Amino acid sequence: ITAIGVSYFLQNSALLIWGSAPKSYPSVITLGSINLMDGQLVIMGGMINQTNYFDANTYANTTFGQFGGAPFVNNQVLPLGDSNFGVVGQYQFNENWFIQVGGNMMDNEPRRNPFHHTTGKSFNLLGEIGWTHEKAFGIGTGTYRLQPFMFHADGKNHGGVAFNLEQDLGSSPFALFARAGWSSAESGNICGAEAQASAGVIFKKPLEVMTGLKEADGNFFGVGFSVSKPDADTLAETRPGHDREMILECTYSFSITPYCLIQPSYQYVKNPSGRDDVNSANIFSVQCVVTF
Numbered sequence: 086i087t088a089i090g091v092s093y094f095l096q097n098s099a100l101l102i103w104g105s106a107p108k109s110y111p112s113v114i115t116l117g118s119i120n121l122m123d124g125q126l127v128i129m130g131g132m133i134n135q136t137n138y139f140d141a142n143t144y145a146n147t148t149f150g151q152f153g154g155a156p157f158v159n160n161q162v163l164p165l166g167d168s169n170f171g172v173v174g175q176y177q178f179n180e181n182w183f184i185q186v187g188g189n190m191m192d193n194e195p196r197r198n199p200f201h202h203t204t205g206k207s208f209n210l211l212g213e214i215g216w217t218h219e220k221a222f223g224i225g226t227g228t229y230r231l232q233p234f235m236f237h238a239d240g241k242n243h244g245g246v247a248f249n250l251e252q253d254l255g256s257s258p259f260a261l262f263a264r265a266g267w268s269s270a271e272s273g274n275i276c277g278a279e280a281q282a283s284a285g286v287i288f289k290k291p292l293e294v295m296t297g298l299k300e301a302d303g304n305f306f307g308v309g310f311s312v313s314k315p316d317a318d319t320l321a322e323t324r325p326g327h328d329r330e331m332i333l334e335c336t337y338s339f340s341i342t343p344y345c346l347i348q349p350s351y352q353y354v355k356n357p358s359g360r361d362d363v364n365s366a367n368i369f370s371v372q373c374v375v376t377f
Contacts, residue, residue, distance in 0.1 A: 124177075125176060125177045126174070126175070126176045126177075127174070127175045127176075128172070128173070128174045128175075129172065129173045129174075130170075130171070130172040130173075131170070131171075132168070132169070132170065132199065133169070133170070133171030133172065133173055133187065133189055134166075134167045134168075135166050135167065135171065135173070135187060135189055135209075136159055136165050136167065138173050138175070138185060138187065139163065139165060139185060139187065139211055139213055139232065140159050140160055140163055140165065140213075140230070140232065140247070140249055140264070141230075141249075142249055142251050142262055142264070143228075143251050143260075143262075144251055144260055144262045144285070144287045144305075144307070145158065145262045145264075145283075145307075146159075148372075149372075149374050150303070150338050150346055150348060150372075151307070151336075152285070152307065152309055152334055152336060152350075153334065153336070153350055153368075153370065153372070154309065154332045154334045154352055155277070156264070156278075156281055156283040156309075156311035156313060156332060157283055157285065157309045157311065157334065159276065160232075160247045160249065160264045160265075160266045160276075160281060160283075161274075161276040161277045161278035161281050161313065162245060162266030162268050162274065162276070162278050162279070162280060162281050163211070163234060163247050163266060163276060164191070164209045164211075164234060164236040164268075164275050165275075165276060166189030166191045166209055167195065168193055168194065168196070168199070169189045169190040169191055169192070169193045169199060169203065170189070170190045170193075170199055171188055171189030171190065172187060172188060173185065173186075173187035174186050181216055181217060181218055182214075182215070182216055183214075183215050183217075184212070184213065184214045184215070185211075185212070185213040185214075185215075186211070186212050186213075187210075187211050188208060188210045188211070189208065189209055190203050190207070190208050191207040191208055191209055191236065191238070191275065192204050192205070192206055192207040192208075206237075206238075206240075207236070207237060207238045207239075208236065208237050209234065209235065209237075210234065210235050210236070211233075211234045212232065212233045213230050213231070213232045214230070214231050215228060215230040215231075216229050217229075221252060224252060224253070224254060224255055225253035225254055225255045225256075225260075226252075226253045227250065227251060227252040227253065228250070228252075229248075229249070229250045230248065230249040230250070231246070231247075231248055232246065232247040232248065232249065232266075233245075233246050234246070234247070236270075238275075241270075243269045243270035244268075244269050245266060245268035245269055245270075246266065246267060247264065247265065247266030247267075248263075248264065248265045248266065249264050250262065250263050250264075258288055258290060258291070258294050259286060259287065259288055259289070260286070260287040260289065261284070261285070261286055261287070262284065262285050262287070262309075263282075263283065263284035263285070264281070264282070264283050264284075265281065265282040265283075266278075266280065266281050266282075267279075267280045270316075271316070271317050272316055272317035274316040277313075277315060277316050278313045278314060278315060278316055279314045279316050279317075280313070281311065281312070281313040281314070282311065282313075283309060283310065283311035283312075284309070284310060284311075285307055285308055285309030285310065285334075286307070286308055287305050287306075287307045288305060288306040288307070289302075289304070290302065290304050290305070291304070291305070291306045291337075292339075300339070300340075301339075301340035301343075303338065303346075304338060304339050304340055305338055306335075306337045307334075307335070307336050307337075307338075308333075308334070308335050309332075309333070309334045310332070310333050310334075311331065311332045312329055312330070312331050313329070313330045313331075313332075314329060314330075315330055330354070330355065330356045331354070331355040331356065332352060332353070332355075333352070333353045334350060334351065334352045334353075335351050336348060336349070336350035336351075337349055337350075344375060344376045344377070345373065345374070345375050346373070346374050347371065347372070347373055348371070348372045348373075348374065349369075349370070349371045349372075350369075350370050350371075350372070351367070351368070351369055351370075352366070352367075352368040352370075353365065353366070353367055353368075354366040354367075354368065
């Protein structure tokens with residue numbers, strides 16, 4: 086799916102129908118982690134899925150129980166790699182500051198043997214420096230991440246920078262999240278965007294706040310909005326284009342039991358994949374997530 090605004094709802098439906106998502110090459114190749122300096126420094130190598138380590142966000146990080154739109158899962162400017170050999174190093178300076186550095190090969194396709202299909206002609210280098218505090222700026226628990234990166238593809242080097250934040254608003258039931266990023270490459274951005282900004286607000290346990298009825302701690306109502314400049318490779322040739330794609334998403338995650346949640350959501354997508362020759366998309370979905 087190349088349209089960066091298309092909901093992950095179809096992928097989640099496939100999980101229910103076929104029972105599994107497209108998988109990377111077996112993770113037994115992963116070497117595990119090495120802990121040094123009493124755990125302050127951790128180094129991992131092998132088959133690395135960089136989305137498991139970089140660009141994390143408490144409120145917008147997965148399609149299962151959070152947001153379904155791709156810009157609210159990861160910053161699509163970041164050249165996050167999967168199904169390839171890589172290494173990640175993480176260092177905790179103190180309880181507030183941390184840094185991550187990692188690199189992945191990017192030329193092996195999912196479900197293919199990386200020993201046979203890694204050429205070294207495409208790779209990335211990612212950095213992330215973060216600051217977290219229980220009273221960030223005197224407001225509440227917050228985490229802020231700055232993410233410089235570069236990648237090499239088609240014989241050229243490209244670079245860029247991204248930003249990620251999450252911020253609780255004190256003792257109130259509200260929290261904020263946001264991402265932004267820019268890449269120097271007009272094409273070849275593997276996650277689909279040349280530039281992107283997204284932000285949203287979370288209303289925790291809305292039913293309990295408004296009515297007094299008890300509900301699960303993880304329940305929330307969320308609204309997210311994103312603006313993306315699609316990568317040139319996502320645009321169909323000879324088709325009229327628009328340089329902005331916008332997504333508005335509203336969702337409510339409600340836990341029926343500690344092991345099952347229901348999540349209705351609505352997405353409005355303007356200029357899907359930067360196309361101005363198609364109508365805006367309205368996407369309604371209801372997701373059920375069962376945890377074993």
